[in-house]
Amino acid sequence: MSRHLKIGLVQQPAWPDKSRSLAESEAGVRELAAAGAELVMLQELHATHYFCQYEDTTLFDLAEPLDGPTGTRLAALAAELDIVLVGSLFERRAPGLYHNTAVVYDRSRGQVGYYRKMHIPDDPGFYEKFYFAPGDQDDSRKQGFQPIDTSVGRLGLLVCWDQWYPEAARLMALAGAELLLYPTAIGWCPSDDNGEKARQKEAWTLIQRSHGVANGLPVIVANRVGHEPDQSGVGEGIDFWGGSFVAGPQGELLAHAGTEAERLLVTLDMSRGEDVRRIWPYLRDRRIDAYGDLTRRYRD
Template sequence: MVTGFLLAGVQMEPVLGDIPANIAKTSYWIREAAARGARLVVLPEASSAGYVFADRAEAARHAQPVPDGPTVTAWAQLAEELDVWIVGGVTERDGDGVFNSAVLLGPTGHVGTFRKAHLWNDEKDIYDPNRDGFPVFDTPLGRIGIGICYDAWFPETFRSAALQGADLVVLPSNWVPVPGQPAAVPPMANLLCMTGAHCNQCYVAGVSRIGVERGQAFVGRSVLVGPDGWPLAGPASPDREELLLAEVDLVGSRAGRLNNPFNQPLADRRTDLYVVDGPAVS
């Protein structure tokens, strides 16, 4: 197991519908991160083909199989060449299914795929939902859980990963402006990443895109958060491509994280009191 390594978050702007251009851009950033010593590189949501599709049919035209499609194949080759791990967002096709997905790749190839669980806005008409839950992948770097963007708005995303022993929750994202956001407070997405990390005693990497796509603005502000809930790197700028880097120790920090004498949000849970399911509030 690896004790201590450099985590990289790539804040960038994909090109809508241009898979070769996005392979070139993401490959540049993966190489840049590796050259600066990173062992795990996180790319935004929908890095393979952009995000603002008009409908399901357009998304399907730009979707690709995993792990054999051109984007994941290119990333896997880089992971092997550079001896790095990569998490990146991909528009996935599986038979007739279309998914907003994220892949985890290592030096020996494809480790796993996560499909977005909580579909936001018109994503419900474009993508099929995750039906496989929140897997945690055991790697030499540590145990890695994945969510995608809107998944961070649900505490169950972080808790599901933490209860399976996740050391790090990675969130490839396309964060958009939140209505009513006061200028004097951090973006809602940053607050959710910080809270998710603190309440689940794990690291969190929220890595978003920038730019405007078909009139939809994206806010950037990517952030890498420590298990105490405080940012290790970022928030990044709202409008510039950049690389965030933070030193993390997923394996070596486990005992200290889980045995904090002051607060243990996992160990101190009162599951005998919680409402775990019920009717939706109307």
């Protein structure tokens, strides 16, 4: 029997002013909920500008505990609108310990789970290792690559740089995820030529669609938009390319945003994943007896 789920994505710019950024997020969530969305996802670090372009210890002041002002506001919004809401926080876990954390709020139940980004990049303009510790792989506390159960299904929630790693998506699928979700902040260096820009964006879309194909799952991706300057004045800033999308369990694009602020609304047939896995039974045919070397850094 078909089970349909209406999903909304908010693709937005963001600013250093939290109140302005959160107002933009809230407006998008309200618009999508009014259109019938049951599950709404916001982009990575939607409450502020992308501050990881340079290293500055004063920026740790942007961080909040999971139950801080931003989390409280998002939980209240989910309850008011009777939706499942996926938000993103710069989490202050303890003095000197911070995470890039996606949090799930389920209607009136409040926070029902969170995922701390596991793969942390460290590249020019993306100095995330300075700010974020990776998430814990702790089965007893349901951390690491563990789906989050909600009233709309089991969410395989990952964050941005995680999207390049097939292992992360597969582990979520093996734990029973029904959807793969990627809040994201990715863009171009303004000086890149058009050919390089096209290759980067196409690779980004392709790798995530491939996770859907390899696991027979829909894939939900929300990215930010707009030029954000390097506040230190050293770098060129980042042109965030948008391109948020929803793909089905065979990688088919169901909706694809452009490069400006946009809201996507898609109705998914959640039964298709089961149908696809019956004709492409990848989980059945995996040679789990032969994959031990995947836990090694490299096969010398």
